Amino acid sequence: MAQQxxxxxxxxxEVLAGMIPPGTPVSAGTRIARDLGLDSVAIMDFVxxxxxxxxxxxxxxxxxxxxxxxxxxxxxxxxxxx
Amino acid sequence: MSIFAKFEDIRRTLEDLSITGQNPLNVHFDExxxxxxxxxxxxxxxxxxxxxYLGLTFDxxxxxxxxxxxxxxxxxxxGSRIANGTYAGHAALEKQLAQFYGKRSAMVFSTGYQxxxxxxxxxxxxxxxxxxxxxxxxxxxxxxxLSSAEIIRFRHNDADDLARRIGRLKGxxxxxxIVTEGIYSMLGDTAPLRxxxxxxxxxxxxxxxxEAHSMGVLGTxxxxxxxxxxxxxxxxxxxxxxxxxxxxxxxFAISDLxxxxxxxxxxxxxxxxxxxxxxxxxxxSAALARISHDGSLGMRVRANGLRLYxxxxxxxxxxxxxxxxxxxxxxxxRDTAVEFWKQLLAExxxxxxxxxxxxxxxxxxxxxxxxALHTDEQIDCAIAALCRVGVRLGVIKRPAxxxxxxxxxxxxxxxxx
Numbered sequence: 001m002a003q004q005x006x007x008x009x010x011x012x013x014e015v016l017a018g019m020i021p022p023g024t025p026v027s028a029g030t031r032i033a034r035d036l037g038l039d040s041v042a043i044m045d046f047v048x049x050x051x052x053x054x055x056x057x058x059x060x061x062x063x064x065x066x067x068x069x070x071x072x073x074x075x076x077x078x079x080x081x082x
Numbered sequence: 083m084s085i086f087a088k089f090e091d092i093r094r095t096l097e098d099l100s101i102t103g104q105n106p107l108n109v110h111f112d113e114x115x116x117x118x119x120x121x122x123x124x125x126x127x128x129x130x131x132x133x134x135y136l137g138l139t140f141d142x143x144x145x146x147x148x149x150x151x152x153x154x155x156x157x158x159x160x161g162s163r164i165a166n167g168t169y170a171g172h173a174a175l176e177k178q179l180a181q182f183y184g185k186r187s188a189m190v191f192s193t194g195y196q197x198x199x200x201x202x203x204x205x206x207x208x209x210x211x212x213x214x215x216x217x218x219x220x221x222x223x224x225x226x227x228l229s230s231a232e233i234i235r236f237r238h239n240d241a242d243d244l245a246r247r248i249g250r251l252k253g254x255x256x257x258x259x260i261v262t263e264g265i266y267s268m269l270g271d272t273a274p275l276r277x278x279x280x281x282x283x284x285x286x287x288x289x290x291x292x293e294a295h296s297m298g299v300l301g302t303x304x305x306x307x308x309x310x311x312x313x314x315x316x317x318x319x320x321x322x323x324x325x326x327x328x329x330x331x332x333x334f335a336i337s338d339l340x341x342x343x344x345x346x347x348x349x350x351x352x353x354x355x356x357x358x359x360x361x362x363x364x365x366x367s368a369a370l371a372r373i374s375h376d377g378s379l380g381m382r383v384r385a386n387g388l389r390l391y392x393x394x395x396x397x398x399x400x401x402x403x404x405x406x407x408x409x410x411x412x413x414x415x416r417d418t419a420v421e422f423w424k425q426l427l428a429e430x431x432x433x434x435x436x437x438x439x440x441x442x443x444x445x446x447x448x449x450x451x452x453x454a455l456h457t458d459e460q461i462d463c464a465i466a467a468l469c470r471v472g473v474r475l476g477v478i479k480r481p482a483x484x485x486x487x488x489x490x491x492x493x494x495x496x497x498x499x
Contacts, residue, residue: 039438039439039444040439041438041439041444042439042444044216044235045216048216048235048237051247051250055250056250057232057234057247057250057251059211059232059233059234060226060232060233060234060235061227061232061233
């Protein structure tokens with residue numbers, strides 16, 4: 001369980017790396033909008049890339065509940081199992 | 083903490099924009115003299131950013147119809163259609179719209195924004211899925227927030243991506259509703275409607291097309307991209323506005339589907355707002371009558387769009403992907419865009435500055451729109467002004483001596499003071 005969550009978290013950070021300045025520190029507790037300075041459209045584009053990576057659909061209304069990388073990882077884990 | 087603390091980023095942006103004079107997001111017109119000319123800070127400017135595509139805002143027949151109805155029926159309806167009733171003009175305009183599109187029914191909304199809000203939020207219920215283009219207008223995004231459905235974005239103008247995403251739903255219950263636009267207002271590109279209609283047929287989805295920027299502009303009869311692409315039979319709902327090609331304000335939705343009129347008692351943005359005043363209904367009706375029997379305005383605005391697009395492309399400006407009456411110039415960065423916009427206004431040309439996150443791909447854009455009443459000379463004058471500023475700011479190179487006539491700014495007079 002924990003291992004799977006870690007794996008999802010690593011993949012999230014891999015996708016994110018292409019959208020933020022190199023060297024930006026990112027951890028499970030990083031707040032996606034506030035700490036990384038991504039605007040609303042950039043976050044939606046990020047989610048679109050994650051949909052491709054995990055071959056899932058992430059409805060926009062679920063994004064509004066997500067603040068940190070950990071939240072996102074948990075949401076994706078639930079959708080992958082769905 | 084102030085309740086406005088959450089807007090601190092916006093406050094800083096506005097302060098930055100205001101530092102060097104005119105704030106592009108807060109232009110005050112002293113006067114609008116015609117569809118192509120206004121006064122800003124006491125100076126005449128050519129209007130190249132109004133979305134007034136057919137130039138009907140000063141049409142004599144529209145004005146006469148509005149004035150007549152203003153005297154006959156008063157200034158407003160003072161309430162909604164379900165409370166204060168439907169006026170003869172509302173019903174007649176809905177019939178006229180349905181006939182214009184060759185469809186069974188039309189609903190009139192008080193704004194184009196509310197047309198999207200009302201139609202989409204009412205149609206998309208729990209268990210349904212809305213598939214919206216990633217570059218959708220804010221009214222479509224806001225409609226999604228008001229609906230109970232799950233919202234999925236597909237890559238801009240990518241029918242294969244749409245099909246792939248609908249496929250991921252597998253056997254999930256509920257309706258699939260695709261939302262796309264005719265002409266996209268930021269870059270002026272059109273949706274690949276034939277391909278999207280094919281996805282709609284293959285997946286059993288419903289299809290909504292927002293023709294806000296394409297009604298009156300595309301199609302030989304002015305019915306928009308659906309007509310131009312030959313897919314009108316595949317489109318379940320067309321949404322549009324009266325505030326662009328028809329020169330007034332308000333919005334509408336049309337459909338052939340039985341049950342469509344149920345939305346009159348289900349779509350909250352239709353039910354709980356005042357209906358349009360009879361005078362506005364009258365001007366819209368006159369404008370619709372004009373475009374129903376006169377295709378020349380649509381031809382003219384398309385030709386004008388092509389002239390502006392071609393002139394700017396030849397000058398070396400990076401533009402949106404297609405020549406249409408919306409012509410977007412891509413700026414290298416936000417600061418250049420702001421400075422370019424200000425210098426252009428000083429040169430006597432007004433257009434729109436569009437900045438992220440309102441733009442696709444985080445682009446800073448100078449968004450211009452032509453209308454049917456712009457003369458060739460006025461368009462060439464705008465191109466010349468853009469070239470002067472573009473060279474000054476290093477956005478384009480100085481044109482070579484053998485450039486086309488429109489590339490020789492010194493030969494093109496600015497509008498007389």
